Amino acid sequence: MSGNDKNRVIIFDTTLRDGEQALQASLSARQKLQIALMLENLGVDVIEAGFPVSSPGDMASVREIGLALKHAIPCGLSRAVDKDIDAVYEALKDSHHYRIHTFIATSAIHVQDKLKKDFSDVVQMAVRAVKRARNYTDDVEFSCEDAGRTPIDHLCRMVEAAIDAGAGTVNIPDTVGYTLPQEFGGIIKTLFDRVPNIDKAVISVHCHNDLGMATANSLTALEYGARQIECTVNGLGERAGNCSLEEVAMAIKTRSKYFEGLYTNIVATNIARASQVVSGICNEPVPSHKAIVGSNAFSHSSGIHQDGVLKNRETYEIITPESVGFKDNNMHMTARSGRHMIKACLKNLGYQDDTYDLDSIYQRFLKLADKKGQVFDYDLEALLFFSEDDDEAQFGLLGLNVVAGDKNIIPTASVKLRVGKRTRIDAGTGNGPIDAVYNCITRLTRIDASLTSFNINAKGEGMNAQGQVDVDVLYEGRQYHGKGLSTDVIEAAALALINAYNSVYRAKIIHTKENKE
Ligand code: KIV
Ligand code: ZN
Secondary structure, three states, rough: OOOOOOOOOOEEOHHHHHHHHHHHOOOOHHHHHHHHHHHHHOOOOOOEEOOOHHHHHHHHHHHHHHHOOOOOOEEHHHEEOOHHHHHHHHHHHHOOOOOOEEEEEEOOOHHHHOOOOOOOHHHHHHHHHHHHHHOOOEEEEEEEEOOOOOHHHHHHHHHHHHHHHHHOOOEEEEOOOOOOHHHHHHHHHHHHHHHHOOOOOOEEEEOOOOOOOHHHHHHHHHHHOOOEEEEHHHHHHOOOOEOOOHHHHHHHHHHOOOOOOOOOOHHHHHHHHHHHHHHHHOOOOOOOOOOOOOOOOOOOOHHHHHHHHHHHHHHHHOOOHHHHHHOOOOOOEEEOOOOHHHHHHHHHOOOOOOHHHHHHHHHHHHHHHHHHHEEHHHHHHHHHOOOOOOOOOOEEEEEEEEEEEOOOOEEEEEEEEEEEEEEEEEEEEEEOOOHHHHHHHHHHHOOOOOEEEEEEEEEEOHHHHHEEEEEEEEEEEEEEEEEEEOHHHHHHHHHHHHHHHHHHHHHHHHHHHHHHO
């Protein structure tokens, strides 16, 4: 599969940039790395890891991702200004190969009302930005923000100028999800008809889903010559989201005849896992009816459909759940399973052993196996996502005891917590056992945040499930998310709050450092 293959559709994933910027609570560097490695396993070609100039945290995480990726190309976003472009270079300069993605708005409303400039100035800024980025790398992408609403003459002029300046990829975003498929396809067609140097660049599309057209618009653009699609897992993103990676990948694969042999490098059988990983880490549930990855996407409720499927699956099923990686969780382990088994199971789930610490996972697996008896592959995966490196985190749960009962008993808790290198203990009451635990944790950590949401879900199936608690806390105007998983829901609740408070603590440290610099 060569990079010049005209049938190959490049998949540019922006879950960690456009997707992440839409989340209530931002992700930690570790969570972003986990997603990036999963995307690489999924076969994504380009991974937009973040917007380095936006914060030192983003800069560090883009750098870390850039160094960890082996095949996928890491990319960082920048406005068309020097300091942003330099920040992407700083973040990615030690990576094997990297892309600088620079953008400026081109529609009249953005140029006049947001940038308060003339279109000619904007073209000059774009050319300057692309040239500056080209001093750092050969792989430069330029985006015309709000291209969907840009007068076509302006768009042609901008695309030609960006290619002349050295952009190897030019992206045409429908930033506000305004266009309709034939209209958007028409824009791409006109670019191919009128821009004289268009053959020197890959034309990319980046469609938002405000009218529910993101996938249709992106696929239509392929028919007119676009060869890169920008998308996110589960369609995560600003407002109604971005084009969904799994939808375009499976449409291209399932309808390859219609698309006359176009293909992507996406490993279809890794799609279900990718969806679950992103949904779990980002705390964004996948709607049950979501195409390709929703829990109902392959279930047939009507009697007529069930009858048809029993006679011939293809009557009502155009893709199978197995083809996108949904399978029965039949791998199970016990406390007698050795490290090799754990490593093999994680490999089977798509995790290479250099992406996790086997010793630490194994120790936690043994504790879980003692409590649960049988450990399933989804439990093992949860250990990866719920791992809080004990030495790195400021707070760690060392012990917990609760008394709860009917209305004659006052719910009481005692909590033992590691705070930095010290151990602290507190006891108290609450209006329920979890409230009592939360009061203790709040006093012990001295983090006075307000709890804005609390959810308990079963992770896994039936009686074998563990309890997963997700909390959001509000601290100094920012939301922080925490998760906890345990066979005991009160412990899961405690772990979730501690997890959120560790994020608050980390943010406080970063903020203090930034103020000192
Ligand atoms: O939607 C958009 O226009 C963007 C650009 C920065 C590519 O996200
Ligand atoms: Zn976007």
